[in-house]
Amino acid sequence: MSMPRVSERRLFGRLGVGVMLLSCATLAGAQAAADPAQWLSRMRQAATNRTYQGTMAFAAGSQVSSSRVTHISEGRERYERIEALDGQMRQQFRHNGALLTLWPQTRVAIVEQVEPIADFPALPASSQRALESYEIRSIGSDRVAGHEAEVLLLKPRDALRFGQRLWAERETGLLLRTEVLSPRGDVLESASFTDLSIGGKLAPESVLKPMKKKLDGYRVVRxxxxxxxxxxxxxxxxxxxxxxxxxxxxxxxxxxxxxxxxxxxxxxxxxxxxxxxxxxxxxxxxxxxxxxxxxxxxxxxxxxxxxxxxxxxxxxxxxxxxxxxxxxxxxxxx
Structure with missing residues (x-):
């Protein structure tokens, strides 16, 4: 059995949640500023319900990689395009639960229906359950990829899990950066946007067109x-x-x-x-x-x-x- 790729698990959010009314963003921001725990819900919702495009970098041990990601939200429809910028070429195209992964070098195409599991820049759906295992507090503000961010520390309540630092974009709540911390506070791994554009009008066809192409010359795995x-x-x-x-x-x-x-x-x-x-x-x-x-x-x-x-x-x-x-x-x- 091939082991899951760490960078894929950590870098890309795959969490489906209900649509949040964007007109409530200002009120949510004010509430979250008063209550650090509410940032978790804002991060989770923003990763799915916002349109954004940028480059993500990941580091763990001696491994460093980066990917270009485009995420489009239109009503209840979600579109995503991910291109690995390092190592073997890999492209992923996703429309809701339909996922196409292309490996051009080996001419392999994987077509599958996937369940949502949260990773950067999303968070799991149960923010309340997370608070049972972690203490959360705001530790200041910072800038990531040109965006103002609130910095949160999640400290584990026992030795069964690692702590984390999270950087949330001030206006939207989108998770910009995350660090996993050892019990001594050392950074074990990190994922971060290095450039990012939030909002705007992006064409879903940039995702749908490659998914509609015939996969001639590829070994198709389903x-x-x-x-x-x-x-x-x-x-x-x-x-x-x-x-x-x-x-x-x-x-x-x-x-x-x-x-x-x-x-x-x-x-x-x-x-x-x-x-x-x-x-x-x-x-x-x-x-x-x-x-x-x-x-x-x-x-x-x-x-x-x-x-x-x-x-x-x-x-x-x-x-x-x-x-x-x-x-x-x-x-x-x-």
């Missing part, structure tokens, strides 16, 4: 994710990791196949504490492909281990001790 439940697949957690709740559980095909040529599948469960995520992947064990491993890159920790006839991968922007708790609680039903 992964089909099936919603399911952990217990329906024979798994459960014999307890809970404090603060984390199950968001969704799906079963999707792997790129690999067994000796008989049958398609293999992986089970993915996503847990959230309202601010960050932990993903648990379960698939059949294959001695040729699977070797126990622990990795760390920036704030992202992952653990891969065998559980009987199964192979479990757990990954998230949380301390390794949190990852280990998820593994210890995971059990196969007899």
């Amino acid at each position: 992964p089909q994710a099936q919603p399911t439940q952990l217990d329906a697949e024979g798994w459960s957690l014999k307890g809970s990791v404090p603060g984390f709740q199950l968001l969704n559980c799906v079963k999707r095909p792997l790129d690999a196949a067994d000796e008989a040529g049958a398609e293999l599948q992986v089970l993915q469960s996503v847990f959230s504490d309202g601010l960050t995520h932990v993903s648990v992947f379960i698939e059949r064990f294959d001695a040729q492909r699977h070797k126990p491993m622990r990795t760390m890159l920036g704030a992202t920790h992952s653990l891969m281990n065998r559980h009987g006839d199964w192979w479990v991968t757990i990954v998230g922007d949380v301390p390794m001790a949190t990852i280990q708790q998820f593994e210890a609680l995971l059990q196969r039903r007899p």
Whole structure:
């Protein structure tokens, strides 16, 4: 199973929320200035309901990358175009839940329907649940990519999660920059706009036209994710990791196949504490492909281990001790 790319998880918001009346922006801004917690809701709404275009930069450990992103909001319709500016060329085009990813160098096209999972510049839907695990306070003002910003500190209430600093654009609430902090206050990873234009009229055709093209010369992959439940697949957690709740559980095909040529599948469960995520992947064990491993890159920790006839991968922007708790609680039903 290929591991999720850290930069993709952290850089691009994929959260669908209801449309916010923009005429309320001034009132919301005044309320948020008085109550730092309300900035979380403003950030979440702005990432989806605003039109913006800019360049994002991401840094974790020795990895540095950047992407150009265009996000268009028209009524209930959302359009997004993302182009990687570093490394192998990659383009993504999204209209609501329909996502097309193109890899021109290898001539691979991935066509899929995706569920909304929040990442920069969005935040998860449960701002209230985040406040159960984090203390939030305003620590001043700053400028990011030419925009005035309110700076917020989210301090974890326990050792199971990392702290974060967030920069929110003063007028719209759009998240401009984020840093994940170690318990000592060191920056583990960061994501930020380096240039940004908010508002204006952008053409949805810049997204729709590439999605309508024939993919001649490309190997087209259409992964089909099936919603399911952990217990329906024979798994459960014999307890809970404090603060984390199950968001969704799906079963999707792997790129690999067994000796008989049958398609293999992986089970993915996503847990959230309202601010960050932990993903648990379960698939059949294959001695040729699977070797126990622990990795760390920036704030992202992952653990891969065998559980009987199964192979479990757990990954998230949380301390390794949190990852280990998820593994210890995971059990196969007899």
